[in-house]
Amino acid sequence: MRQSVMTKAAAATEFTKTEVKTPQQAGTHEAENQLVALKQLSKVVADTGDIELIKKYKPVDSTTNPSLVYKAVQMPQYAHFLQDAKAEEKGMPEPGNPYGKIADRLAVNMGIEILQEIPGRVSTEVDAHLSFDTQKTIDKALTLVDKYSEKNIDPSRIYIKIASTWAGIRAADELQKQGIDCNLTLLFSFAQAAACADAGAALISPFVGRILDWYKKAEGRDFVGAEDPGVKSVTNIYKYYKAFGYKTIVMAASFRNIGEIQELAGCDNITISPNLLGELEANTNPLAQKLYPTMGGYNGKQLDLSAKNQLLFDKLHGEEPMAVDKLGEGIDGFAKDQVNLFNLLAKLDDAGHGK
Numbered sequence: 001m002r003q004s005v006m007t008k009a010a011a012a013t014e015f016t017k018t019e020v021k022t023p024q025q026a027g028t029h030e031a032e033n034q035l036v037a038l039k040q041l042s043k044v045v046a047d048t049g050d051i052e053l054i055k056k057y058k059p060v061d062s063t064t065n066p067s068l069v070y071k072a073v074q075m076p077q078y079a080h081f082l083q084d085a086k087a088e089e090k091g092m093p094e095p096g097n098p099y100g101k102i103a104d105r106l107a108v109n110m111g112i113e114i115l116q117e118i119p120g121r122v123s124t125e126v127d128a129h130l131s132f133d134t135q136k137t138i139d140k141a142l143t144l145v146d147k148y149s150e151k152n153i154d155p156s157r158i159y160i161k162i163a164s165t166w167a168g169i170r171a172a173d174e175l176q177k178q179g180i181d182c183n184l185t186l187l188f189s190f191a192q193a194a195a196c197a198d199a200g201a202a203l204i205s206p207f208v209g210r211i212l213d214w215y216k217k218a219e220g221r222d223f224v225g226a227e228d229p230g231v232k233s234v235t236n237i238y239k240y241y242k243a244f245g246y247k248t249i250v251m252a253a254s255f256r257n258i259g260e261i262q263e264l265a266g267c268d269n270i271t272i273s274p275n276l277l278g279e280l281e282a283n284t285n286p287l288a289q290k291l292y293p294t295m296g297g298y299n300g301k302q303l304d305l306s307a308k309n310q311l312l313f314d315k316l317h318g319e320e321p322m323a324v325d326k327l328g329e330g331i332d333g334f335a336k337d338q339v340n341l342f343n344l345l346a347k348l349d350d351a352g353h354g355k
Contacts, residue, residue, distance in 0.1 A: 064110065
């Protein structure tokens with residue numbers, strides 16, 4: 001089974017860039033609303049596990065994570081996914097984790113349902129508890145790919161989502177060599193972005209809003225427009241990638257307001273929660289393009305954060321307290337919701353359901 005999956009994946013290793021034809025210079029774009037305009041500039045991705053909202057906003061791709069899956073399966077219309085996953089996984093459980101395989105099946109089944117509503121890819125996340133173990137991350141990623149393959153979903157339609165720790169980046173390096181495209185998430189520092197590019201990651205997800213959260217708390221003030229620290233971070237990463245010809249897709253994520261999205265219009269991909277998709281749809285003002293591939297503006301040197309340079313990665317990442325704090329906090333949060341999901345499955349056992 002695994003060999004056939006790898007063979008199909010190898011045929012699809014070249015990264016799929018955004019389908020939109022991004023103009024080579026900035027300009028103002030008018031359309032019936034800003035969501036329509038944004039879709040002309042960036043690949044719009046839905047950041048939700050709510051399939052009805054995906055149908056409504058018609059994104060190209062969709063992203064999920066343990067928190068979104070946990071939230072979705074508590075809705076009555078999606079509760080059956082828990083039952084179905086439990087019914088499908090009747091074999092021996094993972095050692096020390098009786099609900100791990102069921103949670104994997106649940107994430108894959110929801111991903112398959114989402115893929116029926118979008119033309120592109122879905123991101124499915126590796127258990128955050130594995131974020132500091134390269135081999136276990138690889139093994140879990142291969143398991144997820146196999147489960148998709150069992151349902152005739154080609155690897156070219158999925159991203160395996162992995163936390164951007166050094167261990168996670170090394171796992172992505174190996175998975176990319178096997179033809180499995182990875183979405184490196186929980187990305188907060190420039191060092192993480194540079195290391196992901198050197199590892200050949202298909203896509204990164206820098207977290208705009210969580211960066212803003214940290215600086216608002218640290219400095220006791222708000223930030224607006226281009227001065228937003230999250231916007232600055234993504235803009236700098238985007239310029240770096242374009243300056244040195246990296247193929248890794250920049251997918252801005254985790255927004256607190258549509259102002260942040262407007263400041264990053266033109267970024268390769270932008271993944272947006274349903275409430276902000278709604279705000280963009282309701283906004284009929286013209287949308288100015290802020291990012292484009294030939295914009296230039298990066299004057300720094302190219303870093304080498306390949307596998308041999310962990311000490312430099314640790315040094316540079318460690319020099320950004322915000323990134324250290326937010327990476328740890330993000331992993332803890334996703335791990336907590338993975339445990340919450342396990343607890344929901346345990347309640348099914350206690351109630352005698354799903355048997």
